[in-house]
Amino acid sequence: MAAQSSSQTPEQTTSRYDDLLQVATQLFSELGYERTTVRIIADRLGIQSGSLYSHISGKEELLKRIVLLVGTDFLTRVEAARAANSGPAETLRAMCRAHMNVLHDHQESVTVYFNEWHKLDEAARSEIVGLREQYERHFLEVVEEGIERRTFTSPHPADVVLVLLSSLNWTYKWYRKAGSRGPQEIADALLDVVLTGLLTKRPPARGRTTDHSARK
Numbered sequence: 001m002a003a004q005s006s007s008q009t010p011e012q013t014t015s016r017y018d019d020l021l022q023v024a025t026q027l028f029s030e031l032g033y034e035r036t037t038v039r040i041i042a043d044r045l046g047i048q049s050g051s052l053y054s055h056i057s058g059k060e061e062l063l064k065r066i067v068l069l070v071g072t073d074f075l076t077r078v079e080a081a082r083a084a085n086s087g088p089a090e091t092l093r094a095m096c097r098a099h100m101n102v103l104h105d106h107q108e109s110v111t112v113y114f115n116e117w118h119k120l121d122e123a124a125r126s127e128i129v130g131l132r133e134q135y136e137r138h139f140l141e142v143v144e145e146g147i148e149r150r151t152f153t154s155p156h157p158a159d160v161v162l163v164l165l166s167s168l169n170w171t172y173k174w175y176r177k178a179g180s181r182g183p184q185e186i187a188d189a190l191l192d193v194v195l196t197g198l199l200t201k202r203p204p205a206r207g208r209t210t211d212h213s214a215r216k
Contacts, residue, residue, distance in 0.1 A: 017055055019045060024062040029108040033063055033116040063116055064124045070113040071131040073102050078138050088146030089195065095139060096191045099168045100183035103175055110172050136161060154197070164194050 023044045027036040038059055042049035056062060081094035103110045117128050139161045146152035154160050167190045175186065 020052070020055055021062060021065060024059065025066055025108050025112055028063065028066070028112045028116055033059070033112070033119050060120065063112070064120055066109055067113050067117045067120065067124075067128055068131075070102070070106060070109045071128055071135075073106065074099065075131055075135050075138075077102055078135060082138055082142065088142055088149060088151045091142050092139070092146070092195075093188065093191055095142065096164070096168060096187040097184045100171065100175075100187040103172055104177065104183040107172065107175070107177070114169065114172055136165065139165060160194065164191065167193070 020041070024036070024041055027041060027044060031040070036059065038052055039049045041059065041062075042052050045052075077098040078095045081098040082091055085091040085094045118125065120128070140157060143152060143154070143157040143160050147154060147157060152160075168187070171186060171190075175183070181189075
């Protein structure tokens with residue numbers, strides 16, 4: 001970030017940068033990164049476009065910051081969920097809920113994260129891939145632990161994680177805060193689909209009857 005103006009206090013500079021991030025997040029989510037120009041960002045803020053360069057080197061700096069914040073938030077919350085739980089099934093559920101809570105709290109930022117991260121330069125993309133690999137490793141280790149404990153059964157734990165995370169990651173396309181189901185309910189529903197195939201002791205299917213005499 002460019003050096004702060006001598007006429008601004010550190011607090012004012014930080015506040016302006018936070019405003020920039022918020023507006024850039026909204027515009028990148030609405031219009032896409034490529035269609036959002038520095039001038040559009042400045043117009044939304046009500047300032048001259050040249051003034052932005054006293055705070056940022058360019059719009060890619062904003063994109064990198066947004067994506068890194070989201071990737072770090074996903075990882076931090078999942079690590080906390082894993083640390084706070086013991087059994088594999090309970091831990092996996094808490095981790096899925098943590099994922100959905102990030103989306104609920106920062107839907108515009110998450111949209112930018114998934115849609116635009118690949119438009120960063122190679123060094124920034126490598127940093128994001130590193131965060132994602134750490135994130136995925138937590139899920140894989142919990143599934144593998146469940147298999148070792150014989151809570152889960154699957155010959156392909158990596159495929160289980162791929163299916164689960166693909167389901168969770170896609171929710172940003174359709175999840176709405178005003179919808180009939182909250183983030184934890186959606187997390188539970190998606191995990192339950194996967195657990196049906198994972199659990200060694202499977203509960204009876206909900207809403208089905210085993211009384212064949214009831215059929216006509």
